[in-house]
Amino acid sequence: MATIFEQIQEMGIKQTVITKLDETVERLTVGMNINDIRSALRGDEPRRPNPRLRPHADSFWFHIRPSFYHTEVTHIYPTFRLGWLSTFMFVWETITGIILMVFYTPSPLVAYSNMWNILGNVPLGQLMRNMHRLGAEVMVLVVALHMLRTYITGSYKKPRQFTWATGVILLLFTALLSFSGYLLPWDQLSYWALTVFLSGAEAAPTPPGIDPDVFNGNVLLIAQGGPALGAGGLLRWYLLHVLLLPLLTGIFFFVHYYKVVLYGISLPPGREEIGEDTAKRVPRNERTYFTPDIATNELMWSALTTLFLVAGSLWLWDAPLETHADPVVTPLHVVAPWYLSWSQGWLKLADKTLVIGFIPLLLVAFIVMPYFEVGKSRRYADRRIALTVAALFFTFMLVSNWMGSPEFRVNSSPDREVSIELLPEEGTSAMLGVPYDLMPEGTYLPGQPISGNPHLTYALEEFQAAMYRHSCTLTGNSTWYECVFDESTPIETRKYSNHFSDDVMPDPTAQLVVEEIQPGLKKLTLKYKAVSPANPEEFLIDAEWVKYRHADSNYETECRFANKSC
């Protein structure tokens, strides 16, 4: 072997550099030199022996990928790229998550201010946070859809039962990852969502022969890291989020994907004989090679997904950040993340213990399902029952989710309902979104038009609309619905209802008072009065709701995002 100096003497500097570069590339790709890569990208036929197959045998990164796919499974149908997308989202979450980790300390003393530091002090910090949080939601969605598709195409059937089983575990981990991350900002949203969910542990069914108080109490203690969620609990959930769950998800992913490669991606059901599995027997003319076709396809989807996530995080979707977690102040409506709303819906249907016992059973049922559902045919026409069951289950989940979502919540007093719609304790609203300078000191009435001030006018319209939904009339006042009430209850304790709600204010008056109490700080007070029908001297409702609004608080910026209600 000639030394580098001898090569330079022989070929000149330029040629040596080119040769060395080529060699390096060939080593890095484990088999393909620059010309091979160019020809692959041009779509030329490979030379023989085919250098494009060598990486699949010899390199670490490529050996887990098959060297070719059945052309039938490379189209959008049957996979819809959902398994690939799940993998992409997992990688995406890992990368953005590691960056966020740099700026985060899992302690109740600083976690929340860390979030504001990420938003206000770390360049591109908000983008990073939005991308991570949006990514988490997209990932849950994508994984669930992936599951739905493997069910619909019957891909869980023999020999892929175990692939399905590991998949169910992956779904569980995905949900847990998302949920454990939910706690980390340590704001009211995260604190109470977790507290409410963990309190489920208290109602969980106890193994026979064990004292439920001891058992459930200890489970809760372990999950919370103390009598209430605190420093211990935050650290625990943080470690789950950044260490244990990603590790387990990674391990299960490789098992899952190993099985996928081992059996091949199942062909569209109509493409094979009933009872056969031909995914691994791919005739030469139906092969689509990884290099270059699958690789370029995946790169394209990576670029498109990245584009979507970056643009979405910048303009469409904004991660919420509420006020600091406060163990002694329970928000009026604790909202579960949407992908867990169904469980809150179930709680309205059945006893807590039943619901909490049912969820693990359901999970086990999913895992073992393919070992019992052994119908040979994957064709849709032969699986009417299976597909109907899926459709029913899917509908049931959607309905449960709707029932558990905030629209279907237990109401508090009507004046509070109006108040939290207009001046919510957390987040933004039409009224908070009025720019500071366009909210002059004064007293305003619902629906009052303010000339030259569309923002405030709109907010006051919303005020009127909310009042309308939570009021009724006993005196024929045409502003409100006629009151409906039960004549048999005594007048002192009567509840009045209208078309929308069964606890409303009879003939109320309301106003908004704006005062500037400090430079750049306004006090917004909503005042309600309703005379008691039993005794005109007394008030049935005489309530106030105060919210402070600082000029710099940025509520109007939040209003620009599609996921914020203004």
Place this chain on the structure above:
Amino acid sequence: MQVKIVIGTVAFMLTMMILGFAVLREPARLSQYTDAAKGRSIEAGAHIFENNCATCHGVDGDATECYNSAGEQVGCQGLPLNNYDLLCGDPTYRMGTLNWAGTKEDFVKTTISAGRFGTVMPVWSEEFGGPMRPDQVQNVTDFVLNWESEDLCANEPVRYAWPEAAADYLASADGSAGDATNGAELYVTYGCSGCHGDTALEGSNAVGPWLGDIADVGNTRVDGLDAAGYVYQSILDPNAFIVPDCPTGPCASPSAMPGTFAARIGSNPTDMADLLAFLLGN
């Protein structure tokens, strides 16, 4: 395949352009969010102040209008916070009087966290056994500091040098012409009646001793002080002597009577003579 490469490349370039745009607007956005964090902290502080501090420091923070938890107006026990001495200049006047060497923010924050020993200002931070988390202390600190404004700091208040002895004051131009009628009004507007009740009605006092007979009792409290000297001292420095009996048992030490009257009456020194004329003339 070529199409895919083109689509992928275009998507990648678009992403880079978007990121470039994000980078360009980043400095403005960062400062916007830094301000927002402060703004929201002040909002949270306003709620905390309303619920915990206004009973002593006044609804507007100037220690003039205070209500107890039942909603009745009471005398303000705290110092004014919406106030030149606490907020204006650096170091502020208050920092100077207490030899505080740190920053203004630390002065306020430490006072709130640890309370003030020897006064009724309570401890607030969990760290020292109070009820508030560190972030809440920070919130209310931000709120208190937010009272600083150009208007507030435009004019330094005149500080009145109270003579040591009542006799010297009463002999001065400010003290010589006491008006008992005006004194009766001041007794209410300064909030004395909130604690001491109506001087014409024994037993109407809620917090402090009844003052209807102070013209006599005042002579007996402290050796060497006559009633005028004693009342003068009681107003200017409530802790100098703690009265044995208050309506709800022995008077607490430190005194529940605010130490702020020296400064407040100091901006209108003749008020002292009027109050004395009212209380002693009765």
